[in-house]
Structures are given as C-alpha cells and as structure tokens.
Amino acid sequence: MAIYRLLQNVSLGPEEIRRLTDAYERTLSALSIKDRNDPLTEFIAKKIFELGQTGLKDPKQISARAIEELRLS
Template identity: 75%
Template structure:
C-alpha cells in the first residue's frame, strides 16, 4: 500500500467511527470496521466516503 491508499483508508476508517459513534478503538466493532475498510479498499473503490458507506452497509449497521 502506498501513502495515498493508506490516507484514503484512514480517512474512511475515521469517518466510519465518527458516523457510528465508536469512541473506543480497542472495541471489537472498531476492529471489524478496520478489517472491512481494508477489504473494501482493496476492491478498487477510491472515495473514502463511499468506502465508509459500503463498510457500514456490509456490517449491517444503520
């Protein structure tokens, strides 16, 4: 992963945590979110907001 991809995934992760009001980074939900963000990022999707929305949809949270 290059710096641009890491930034996109980090932005998507931070956005998803914010939307879902996850404060504890050690929470299992935060870990699940991180894994889904990486999986979705590897599909070629580039926009952090779209990656975040897709992760929330895949996890099945509102």
C-alpha cells in the same frame, strides 16, 4: 487503532493509506464509536481494508459501503 495495526503489515502507498484511514475514521465517527479498544473497531478495519482492495477510491464511499455491508446502521 485497529486500522493502523492492520496497515503496518501491508505494502501500500501513502495515498492508499490516507484513503483507508480516512474511511475508517469516517466510519467510526458515523457510528459514534469513541472507544478505540472496542472489538467492533477490528471488524470495521478489516471491512474497510477489504473494500479498499476492490477499487473503491473515495473514503466516503468506502465508509458508506462498510456500514451497509456490516449492517451497522
């Protein structure tokens, strides 16, 4: 639930939150991470949030970039 804790402390609109949570869920799914308490989820959440602030809008692109930048594939 790392992305949800992270998003509680920021001022974003519902569409931005939806995009980031979608990208987060896609990333966890792509990496087959099922344990939401895995410490790796915190790193992924922070990277998703960071990438969302760069202007990327498509959750698929955000997810792919996160995996690439974190070198998790």
